[in-house]
Amino acid sequence: MEKTYISGINAKIIIPTSDCIKKYCELKSLGVNFIKAPAYSRRGLSADFIDAFGNECSILEERNYQSSYAFCDEIR
Amino acid sequence: MRYVRELSNRNRISCDTVRNSTAEMQEDHHTFKFVFKGQQDYLMAKRKVSIFPDSFLFLPPGTNYTSIVDSYDPVDVFSVSVSANFLSDFHNSYYSSTDLLLAAPEASNQVPEIMESFYPFSGDMRFTVMHLYQRLIEGEADELLINEYLHHCLLNFYRIRGREINSRMERLGALKASTRQELFKRLILAKEFISNNYNKKFNLNDVARFSCLSVNHLLRTFKEAYGISPYQFLTQVRLDRAKYFLEHTDYQVAYTSMLVGFESVSSFIRVFKSTFNVTPLKYKNLSSIKKPC
Incomplete structure (x- = not known):
């Protein structure tokens, strides 16, 4: 299959998620081949894979490290 | 559950x-x-x-x-x-x-x-x-x-x-690794004491006695390792827990200030405002808006 993006542009598709580890396990069990396991950065937690069309994708869980307790409230 | x-x-x-x-x-x-x-x-x-x-x-x-x-x-x-x-x-x-x-x-x-x-x-x-x-x-x-x-x-x-x-x-000035380790263990005890008794009245002598260090040694090494003095650490713990009470309970500001160990409400409000740039009451109102339930 051909790549869907214009050649010469090295774009990465970012897929936002609320829980990167869960998404990573789900996609992995569906046979997605990850090139980078979940890893931490300033923005949060992300994992990279190449899709069936050759596009580089990244699932990203953005984390707000500023608010100490806000996250607890979200899930309660 | x-x-x-x-x-x-x-x-x-x-x-x-x-x-x-x-x-x-x-x-x-x-x-x-x-x-x-x-x-x-x-x-x-x-x-x-x-x-x-x-x-x-x-x-x-x-x-x-x-x-x-x-x-x-x-x-x-x-x-x-x-x-x-x-x-x-x-x-x-x-x-x-x-x-x-x-x-x-x-x-x-x-x-x-x-x-x-x-x-x-x-x-x-x-x-x-x-x-x-x-x-x-x-x-x-x-x-x-x-x-x-x-x-x-x-x-x-x-x-x-x-x-x-x-x-x-590693920040501790002691030359031998084993000395640093022992010193650090005592500093952890000091930190534990402050965190456990954050809402009680105690002085540096109590912390020093609990952590088996002299007052001067405690002050110097605590600052070396954590970058802040034991008193600043105590204030930080009190403010953090006050924040928690303000967000999660219906307690009044005055009651919260007493609960976390401040002697007067005005000093609590002053320290809170200078640290977080917002008064405790405003903070409480803001967090209740964010949380509709």
Whole structure:
């Protein structure tokens, strides 16, 4: 299959998620081949894979490290 | 909600909501203890550690302890235990997959002895644990997923440990490594004392006596390791817990200030405002707007 993006542009598709580890396990069990396991950065937690069309994708869980307790409230 | 789950690799997760309970236990796994709401006390051989939602406790295998909850409001406790095999597998992969293998090759073989201590429950560790908790509430049964969370818990823990212990210990001026280690153990005791008694009246002599250091030595080394004085640390703990009460309870500002150990409401408001750029009342109102329920 051909790549869907214009050649010469090295774009990465970012897929936002609320829980990167869960998404990573789900996609992995569906046979997605990850090139980078979940890893931490300033923005949060992300994992990279190449899709069936050759596009580089990244699932990203953005984390707000500023608010100490806000996250607890979200899930309660 | 009470929930206990043991995985096939002997890792164990449990959560519970309790008001009054006393339990004597011996830990056979490496265990992390969290409190999402309220306070839980642990008594371990002459030592008492209180866990609040801003910190978590690590217990190595073989620790004897008594856990105590005595509260009018329900306390949410959460515990994660990992087996020795799981930890040593993680330890080896942690040091062999990164450049750290070059930096510390001797660390790759054996899991170092990790002393029981409390650590700040924030950042990625908080996110990972809260996600795991949420999955368990939803009835998640996939062991692979749960083990992935546990793997990340350990990853986050190693990073916290590296930051909180190894790098802080290196800052101490003592020449010998064993002296630094001993000094640091005493500083942890000092930190524990301040955190446990944050709402009581005590002075530096009490902290120094508890941590077996002289007052001058304590002041100097505490600042060396943590970058702040014991008194600044106490204020930080008080303000953090005041923030928690303002967000999660209906207590008045005056009552909150008394609860976290400030002698006067005005000094509480002044310190709170100078630290967070917002008055406690405004902060309380803001957090109640964010939380419609």
